[in-house]
Each structure stands twice: as C-alpha cells, then as structure tokens.
Amino acid sequence: MRGYYKKWFWPLALPGLILFAAVVLVPFLIGLLYSFTAWRGTYFVGGSVWTSFVGLDNYARIFQSRQFVHALVYTLQFTAIAVVVVSVAALLLALMLDFAGKRVGAFRTIFFLPNLLGGLALGFVWQFIFQNVFTLLFGENGLNIPFLTNMTQDTTKNLFALVIMVTWQMAGYMMIIFVAGLNNIPRDLYEAGALDGAGGWKRFRYITLPMLMPSVTIVLFLTLAGCLKLLDQNVALTNGSFNTSMLSLQILRTVRYTQPPDYGQAQAQAVVFFVLVAIIGLAQVYITKKKEVDA
Amino acid sequence: MTRAAATTAAGRSSLKLRPGKIAVFLILIISALTTLFPLLFLFVNSFKDQGAIVAEPMALPRSWSAAYVSDAMRQIHFGQAVFITAGITVLSVALIVFCASMLSWMLVRNDSPASRIVLLGLTAAMLVPFQSVMYPLIHEFETLGLKNLPGLILMYGGFGLGMSVFLYHGFFRGVPLALEEAALIDGSGILGLFFKVVFPLVKPITVTVIILNSLWIWNDYLLPFLVLGNAEYKTLTLELYYAKMLSGQFSNPWELIFPAVLVSIIPIIVLYLFLQKYFIKGVTEGAVK
Numbered sequence: 001m002r003g004y005y006k007k008w009f010w011p012l013a014l015p016g017l018i019l020f021a022a023v024v025l026v027p028f029l030i031g032l033l034y035s036f037t038a039w040r041g042t043y044f045v046g047g048s049v050w051t052s053f054v055g056l057d058n059y060a061r062i063f064q065s066r067q068f069v070h071a072l073v074y075t076l077q078f079t080a081i082a083v084v085v086v087s088v089a090a091l092l093l094a095l096m097l098d099f100a101g102k103r104v105g106a107f108r109t110i111f112f113l114p115n116l117l118g119g120l121a122l123g124f125v126w127q128f129i130f131q132n133v134f135t136l137l138f139g140e141n142g143l144n145i146p147f148l149t150n151m152t153q154d155t156t157k158n159l160f161a162l163v164i165m166v167t168w169q170m171a172g173y174m175m176i177i178f179v180a181g182l183n184n185i186p187r188d189l190y191e192a193g194a195l196d197g198a199g200g201w202k203r204f205r206y207i208t209l210p211m212l213m214p215s216v217t218i219v220l221f222l223t224l225a226g227c228l229k230l231l232d233q234n235v236a237l238t239n240g241s242f243n244t245s246m247l248s249l250q251i252l253r254t255v256r257y258t259q260p261p262d263y264g265q266a267q268a269q270a271v272v273f274f275v276l277v278a279i280i281g282l283a284q285v286y287i288t289k290k291k292e293v294d295a
Numbered sequence: 296m297t298r299a300a301a302t303t304a305a306g307r308s309s310l311k312l313r314p315g316k317i318a319v320f321l322i323l324i325i326s327a328l329t330t331l332f333p334l335l336f337l338f339v340n341s342f343k344d345q346g347a348i349v350a351e352p353m354a355l356p357r358s359w360s361a362a363y364v365s366d367a368m369r370q371i372h373f374g375q376a377v378f379i380t381a382g383i384t385v386l387s388v389a390l391i392v393f394c395a396s397m398l399s400w401m402l403v404r405n406d407s408p409a410s411r412i413v414l415l416g417l418t419a420a421m422l423v424p425f426q427s428v429m430y431p432l433i434h435e436f437e438t439l440g441l442k443n444l445p446g447l448i449l450m451y452g453g454f455g456l457g458m459s460v461f462l463y464h465g466f467f468r469g470v471p472l473a474l475e476e477a478a479l480i481d482g483s484g485i486l487g488l489f490f491k492v493v494f495p496l497v498k499p500i501t502v503t504v505i506i507l508n509s510l511w512i513w514n515d516y517l518l519p520f521l522v523l524g525n526a527e528y529k530t531l532t533l534e535l536y537y538a539k540m541l542s543g544q545f546s547n548p549w550e551l552i553f554p555a556v557l558v559s560i561i562p563i564i565v566l567y568l569f570l571q572k573y574f575i576k577g578v579t580e581g582a583v584k
Contacts, residue, residue, distance in 0.1 A: 005404040008485050016398030016456060017413070019390075023453020024420050027432035034431060041430070093326065096319050109571060110327045113334075116563050116574070118514035121535050121556045125337050128549060132352050133336070168330065173578060180579045218582045229424050232516050235536075251426045252517075263430055274427040281422050 035059070035271045039264040041255070058268035068269055070243060071250035072276075074159065078246060079227040082163045086223050087216075089167055090174030095208075097175070098182045108179070111172035119169065123236020126165045127152055130237070152237050158244045165233050170226060174219045181215030182208070217288040224284055228277050247273050341367075341554040348549045367554035371534040377562060380530045383444065383519075384512045387451035391459050391508050392501060394452065399463035400493060403470075414464060420457035425517065433521050447522045451515075455508045462581060466500040467493075499580070506577030513563065531559045 037052045038045035044052035062068045093111060097104045114122070130151040138148035151161040185208065193203045231248035238244040240253055251273065254266040340348050341364055342356035368374075402410045436446045470493065478492045494501075519530045525537060538555055542548045567574055 004479070005401065009401050009405050012397040012485070012489075013401040016394035016460070019394055019449065019453045020417060020420070020456050022435070023432065023450050024423065024428060024457070025416070027428040027435055028423060030431040030435070031428055041434075093323075096323055100316065100319050100323060104323070107323050107327055108575070109568075110330055112575065113564070113567065114330060116510060116567055117560050118516070118532050118535075120514075120516045120532055121559055122333065124535070124539055124552055125333050125556055128348075128352070128553075129333060129336065132349065136352065168333070172330070176575060176579055177582050222582065225422075229426075232514075235516070248424070248426055255430075267430055270424075270427040270430070273424055274422075277424050278422045 031267050032271060034264060035267040037264050039267065040260045041263040054264070058265045059272070061265055062269050062272065065265075067245065068250060068254075071245045071247050072272075074155075074244070075228060075230075075246045078159050078162055078230070079224065081159070082166050082227045083220065083223045085163055086167050086170045086174060086227075087219055089171040090219065091178055093171060093175040094178030094182060095204075097179055108172075108176070111175055113172065114169045115173040117169075119230075119232030120236050122169070123165065123233045126161075126168075126233075127237050130161050153242055155243045158238055158242060161237060162230070162233055165237070166227065166230065169233075170223060174223065177215050177219055177222075178212065181212045185211045213288065213292040217285065217292065220284055220288060221281065224280060225277065228280065247276075337553055337557055340549065341557045343550065345548060345550045348553070363550050364554040364558060367538075367551050368558055370551060371531070371538055371555045371559070372529070373558055376529060376531045376534045376559075379444075379528055380513060380532075383448055383451070383530065384509050386448045387455065387512050388505055388508050390448060390452035391455035392504055395456055395459035395504065396463050396494060396497065396501070397489065398456075399460045400467050400489065402460075402464060403467040404472075414460070417457045417460045421461070425454070429517070429521060436522075442522055444523070444528065447519060450518060450522070451508075451512050455512075458581075459504045459508065462500050462504055463497065466497050470496055502573055503577040503581045506574055507581045535559060 033049070035058055036055060037049055038054050038057075039049075039052070046052040097107060100107075131153075134151060135149040136142060138145040147157060147160075151157040189207050189211070190203060193207050198206065229248055230246055234240070234244070234246050234249050240249050245253055247269070251266050251269050254269060255261040255263060258265070336352070339355060340352065342359050342361075344363070347354070347356070402414055432450065433442065436442050436450070439446075441449065474496075475488060475492060478488050483491065514532060515530075516532045516536060519533045520536065523529060523533060529537070535552075535555055539552055542551060
C-alpha cells in the first residue's frame with residue numbers, strides 16, 4: 001500500500017507544489033533578497049541584482065522614515081484597540097444569543113451579514129456616514145460631540161472610525177465562533193455550579209470563560225491578523241490622507257511617492273511587516289494555547 | 296398535583312424570566328438595527344440625486360425611480376464585471392480545491408519527515424502578508440507574460456493553498472485506509488480512487504474551502520488592482536474603486552457610488568440568504584479546525 005501511494009506522490013502533489021512555489025515561496029525569497037538591494041522596480045541601480053547590494057541601508061532608512069514609523073505605530077494602536085473592541089462585542093452578542101434561547105436565527109443572519117461584503121465597497125458608504133451623517137447627528141446643531149464629527153479628517157479620530165467600521169464587519173463572524181464554543185460547554189457544569197451557589201458572574205468567570213478558551217484563541221488570531229493587515233477600509237475611508245496610512249497602505253504608497261520608485265525600500269518595509277505579523281501571531285497562539293491547558 | 300397548580304408554576308417561572316429576556320431581546324434588536332443601518336442607508340440613498348443625498352441623507356427618496364441604479368450599472372459595466380468576477384472566483388476556487396485536495400491526500404498517505412516539512416511550510420504561509428510577496432510576484436508574473444486574467448487566477452490558486460491544505464490535511468487523516476484498499480482491490484485506478492471514493496468523503500471540508508476562498512476572492516481589491524489596473528476588463532471591486540477615485544477629482548458623485556455599491560453587493564446577499572446554512576457552517580468549521 002505505502003509503495004502504491006509513493007509511486008503516485010509526485011504526479012498528484014506536483015500541481016499544488018508548483019503553484020505554491022511560483023506564487024508564494026519564490027516571490028517571498030526573492031523579496032527577501034531584493035530588500036537588500038537598490039531595486040527600482042524595472043531595473044537595479046548598478047546594473048544587476050548582484051552589483052546593487054546596499055547591505056542594511058534600506059532597513060536603516062525605513063526606520064528613519066517618519067511616515068513608516070508613524071504607520072507602524074498607527075497600525076499597532078489600531079490593532080490593540082480593535083482586537084479588544086471586536087472580541088468583547090462578539091462575546092457579548094454571543095452570550096446574549098445564548099441567553100435568548102432558540103429562536104435567534106434571524107439575529108445571527110443579520111450580525112454575520114456585513115462580514116460578507118467588501119471592505120472597499122462598504123468603506124465608501126461608511127466614509128459618507130462618518131463625513132455627513134455623523135457630522136449632522138453629532139455636530140453643533142445635534143448632540144454636540146465634536147469627537148464624532150468629521151472623523152475621516154483627523155489622524156486620531158480616523159483611528160476610531162476604522163475601529164467602528166471593522167467592529168461592524170468582524171464582530172458577527174467572531175460571534176459565530178463564540179456561539180459554537182458556547183454550545184460545546186456541557187450544561188451540567190452550570191447545574192453543578194448553581195448547586196454550589198455560584199452566581200451569574202462567578203459561573204461566567206469560572207465555567208464559561210475557561211471552557212471558551214479554545215474559541216478565544218481562534219478569535220484573537222483571526223482579529224489580530226485581520227487588523228494588522230487591514231487595507232481596503234483604510235483605502236476607502238481616507239486613502240492615507242491626514243497621516244492615516246496603516247502598514248499595508250504605506251508599503252503601496254512608498255512606491256508611489258518616491259522618484260524613481262524605491263522598490264528596495266518598500267520591500268524592506270514588507271519584510272519588517274512580515275516579521276511583525278509572524279511574531280505577534282505566533283506569540284498570541286503560544287500564550288492562549290498555554291492558557292487553554294491551564295484552564 | 297392538579298393541572299391548575301402546574302400552570303401557575305409554569306406561569307410563574309416564565310414571569311420570573313421575563314424582564315431579563317425582554318431586556319436582552321431589546322438590546323439584540325437595537326444591535327441588529329445598528330448593524331443594518333449602513334445597508335438601509337445605502338439602499339435609501341441609491342434612489343436620490345446628489346443634492347438630496349447631501350442635503351437630507353436620512354430622508355426617504357421623493358420617488359423610487361431606478362434611473363440612478365441603471366445609470367450606475369452602465370457606468371461600472373455591471374454585467375461584464377459580474378461575469379469577470381464570477382469567472383475569476385469560480386476558476387480560482389476550482390484550482391484551489393483540485394490542487395489542495397490531491398496534495399493533502401498525498402501528504403497524509405505518504406507521511407514522512409519531508410512531507411511534514413512541506414505541510415509546515417504551507418501552514419506557515421498563512422502568516423505571510425500579501426504585501427511581503429506582491430512586488431516580486433507581480434515582477435515574476437510580468438516576466439512570464441502572466442500579468443493578466445489567467446495570471447490572476449493562478450495567483451489566487453497559490454494564495455489559497457496554505458489554508459486549504461491545512462483544512463484538508465486535518466480531514467484526510469480521519470479517512471480510513473481500509474476503504475481505499477477495498478476500492479483498489481476492486482480494480483480502481485488512482486484517479487478513480489480519488490474522485491469516486493476519497494473526494495466524496497471529504498465533501499464537508501470542500502464546502503468550507505469553497506466558501507472561505509470565494510469570499511475573499513470575490514471582494515478582493517489589491518490583487519486585481521496590481522495585476523489588471525485600469526484595464527478594459529475589471530472586477531466588480533475594481534470598477535467601484537475607479538468609479539470613486541476618478542470621479543473624486545471634480546466632485547463626489549454619490550448618486551453614482553451608492554447605487555453602484557448597492558448593485559455590487561446584491562449578488563452576495565442573495566446567495567447568502569439562500570445558502571446561509573453552508574456559509575455559517577463553512578466559516579465555523581474553517582475556524583475551529
């Protein structure tokens with residue numbers, strides 16, 4: 001049997017392997033190499049790849065670039081806030097659905113819906129809502145909350161505009177994962193807890209939350225990755241004006257706003273971006289997995 | 296116990312639950328309305344002219360004329376764009392399903408240190424942001440003469456592999472070898488074995504793979520932007536992008552953007568309402584694996 005499968009390994013595995021190598025592996029390695037060169041997109045300064053090596057120059061320059069450092073900090077700030085807001089909103093929705101009982105299918109359908117729609121298309125709609133509707137509602141003639149007016153024309157306000165839009169899009173998805181997790185908790189645990197005299201909060205803290213840790217791992221992983229890599233919403237709301245570029249957009253803009261286009265530097269930014277995403281992603285999975293075991 | 300006593304007891308317990316339940320239902324209804332607000336807003340404003348949209352964004356339109364909708368459909372080449380987007384999505388997803396399922400099957404059946412490294416590499420690729428590979432990738436495909444629609448499909452194929460192989464691999468491990476041996480003894484060839492015996496067994500995970508990949512490919516903006524740009528044949532998202540960006544130069548013709556966004560999301564919403572069960576099951580299973 002083993003011999004039989006071995007004989008067929010290459011013919012069946014090859015299409016996938018070639019595709020993966022051509023689209024992900026090779027460009028990734030080439031990108032790593034090019035991040036150390038003076039690559040200009042269509043040519044290399046100095047003639048060829050091998051003669052245009054600049055060592056760590058590109059990396060040194062991106063950390064001196066105020067735009068890049070700002071985009072990096074902005075991305076981390078946004079991610080920190082958005083991950084908390086999305087997860088908490090999703091958990092509250094899931095707990096309410098769980099509490100409300102059986103006939104909640106319509107709610108689930110509605111909450112999940114925004115997740116299916118494109119970030120760019122709906123971003124345009126949200127841009128108008130932030131710009132006109134919010135400004136009308138919260139302006140001087142309305143509730144007079146200046147922070148919620150013209151949100152897409154200010155660095156800090158736009159961060160929260162992005163948080164609002166991303167929560168709207170992602171919370172329903174994460175809610176579904178939490179609901180699946182809640183359904184897996186055996187009901188007799190709660191009965192035992194109630195017999196021991198545990199109240200609502202205690203039952204949540206000592207039964208629901210520990211049993212829900214596997215779902216928390218997944219939710220945190222998905223929201224972290226989604227927020228760190230966010231692009232479409234950023235393009236739709238401001239396209240980077242008012243100092244609001246996140247990392248994904250900054251890497252695109254670096255090429256557009258340098259003459260000749262400095263692909264070497266953009267590639268170095270992309271490598272730093274990868275390292276950041278990988279470290280945060282792996283650390284999060286490691287930490288929450290450990291919590292799952294402890295719980 | 297008499298029937299009367301039983302009813303009172305039941306009535307009392309449901310009374311006791313009521314205030315809490317009502318409060319929760321109220322919060323849920325408010326949250327649902329908030330969630331639907333941008334979509335209702337979009338719908339209402341797709342039937343107004345620019346002046347009415349800006350002056351009274353919350354008001355209902357004076358008439359429900361479809362003029363702006365049909366105008367927008369013409370401007371974003373709606374029929375063509377839907378056809379192209381659907382074509383790209385279907386072909387890319389077919390490519391992903393085909394390559395990922397066979398590759399994962401072979402990785403499971405030929406378990407060795409080498410195949411474990413391949414699996415690790417594919418899984419790790421899920422952490423690679425698209426930005427880290429995009430410039431060399433576009434450069435490479437341009438050199439190969441593939442900076443076009445077929446190239447775009449191949450790129451989606453490659454990017455979808457990591458997650459899909461990960462999902463399939465977990466599922467194939469649960470397929471008993473005895474079943475395959477029996478089919479082989481019955482004289483089936485490798486392709487017959489795969490398509491007639493193995494592939495039908497993993498149908499649930501295939502549904503997940505199809506849904507998860509279709510969603511991001513259908514809505515994707517960056518890859519078509521980099522590969523196709525402002526070419527004649529554009530995806531739906533790309534048409535919207537150019538409609539907004541090019542019009543932004545002289546004004547903000549929301550009377551074009553709103554109906555354009557509306558018609559572009561309708562296909563997804565209709566599909567979702569019909570196949571809801573699969574959508575929700577698909578994303579849950581994809582996440583829990």
